[in-house]
Amino acid sequence: MFDATLADTPGALQQSPSFARALEALGAPPLKLPDGTLVLRRRFGPLPVSMITRPRVTSAAGLGALAGVVPVKGPRLLSPDCPLPLQEIGALPLISPATIATLDLSPNTDTLMAGLHQKWRNRLRHGQSQGLRVTRQNMPDDPGHWLLQADLVQQAARGYRSWPIPLTLAYARANPGQAKLFMAHQGKTPVAAMLILRHGSTATYHIGHTRASGRLMSAHTLLMWSVILWAKSKGMQSLDLGTIDTEDAPGLARFKLGTGAQPRKLGGTWLWWPPLTSLARPIAVIDRRMMGLG
DSSP: OOOGGGTTSOOOGGGSHHHHHHHHHTTOOOEEOTTSOEEEEEEETTEEEEEEESOSOOSHHHHHHHHHTOSSOSOEEEEOSSOOOGGGGTOEEEEOOOEEEEEEOOSOHHHHHHTSOHHHHHHHHHHHTTTOEEEEEEOOSOTTOHHHHHHHHHHHHHTOOOOOHHHHHHHHHHSTTOEEEEEEEETTEEEEEEEEEEETTEEEEEEEEEOHHHHHTTHHHHHHHHHHHHHHHTTOSEEEEEEEOTTTOHHHHHHHHTTTOEEEEOOOEEEEOGGGHHHHHHHHHHTTGGGTOO
16 A cells, blocks of 8 residues: 655654554554554544544555555544545545645755745844753653643643643653753743654654743744754754644744745545445535645
8 A cells, every 4th residue: 555656755753653652652552554554543432433644645546445454344534644636535525634844854954054044044043142051851751841731721722732741751651762852941941842753764843832031032943943953963854843824823834934844735634434435425526625636
C-alpha cells in the first residue's frame, strides 16, 4: 500500500513508531497494518471506529485498499496527508482540509536566516538583544508543569483541542530524549516555552506559550530560531509547525510562515463504511470543493 513516491519524505507524527510507543505506554496500542500504517481505535457506544490519520498514500484507491484490510468491523475515519478524491471509493466528507506549515531544514544556516521574513528577522534580533537565557531539556514527567497548564487555559480561550496531557507525557517517557522543552528565561523566571517532539528525521512543534512579558521581548521568536538551529544540528530534514488558520488565528499563522515555512493542505476527514458506500457516493460527489478538490 505504501506509495514509493513518498519514500524520501518525512512522515507525519501520527504515523511514526514514536507515536505508536506513546499509545502503547498508555495501554491503547494502535493497530499496525502489514505495511506499517497505524490505525487508532475508538468506541462510540457499541460501534467500533477505526481512524487512519495522514497515511503515506497518494491515491484514493490506495487509501481505500488500506481501509479495506483493517481487521475490525465498523466505520473508518480517513484523514489523508494530501487532498484525495475519496468520493471515488464512496467515502463521505466530514471535515474540510486543514493547512499545515512545514520548514525544510536542508539549506545551510545562512540560507535559513535569509529565508526569514523581514519582520520576523527583526523580531528575532529584538529577542536576541533582551538578555534572555534559552535552555533546552527533556520534558519533565510532571502533569502540573506550567507549560502544560498554560496550554490548557489557552485551548479553552481559543477554542481548540490538543493532545491530553497524559499522552504528551507518555510520549516523553516512551521516547527518551525525543520530547525537548525549550524555555526562555528573564533572570530565573521562564517567560516562554516550546515543546518539540522528534520522530525520525522530523521534529514537530507540539505546544508553546508566551507570557505577557515574553511577548514584549519577542521571546517566542527567539525560541523558534533556537529550535530551528537545534533541529538542523541534529540532522533533521524538516520542522512541522502544525496547522495554520489565517482566518481565526492570523497572528499565529504569520508567525509560523515567517520562518520561511511553506503551507501545505491536508486531505480533510472522510467517513468510509462499506454499508454506506452506495448511499454516500452521490452525496460525496457534491462536496468536492469542500474537500479542496476543485
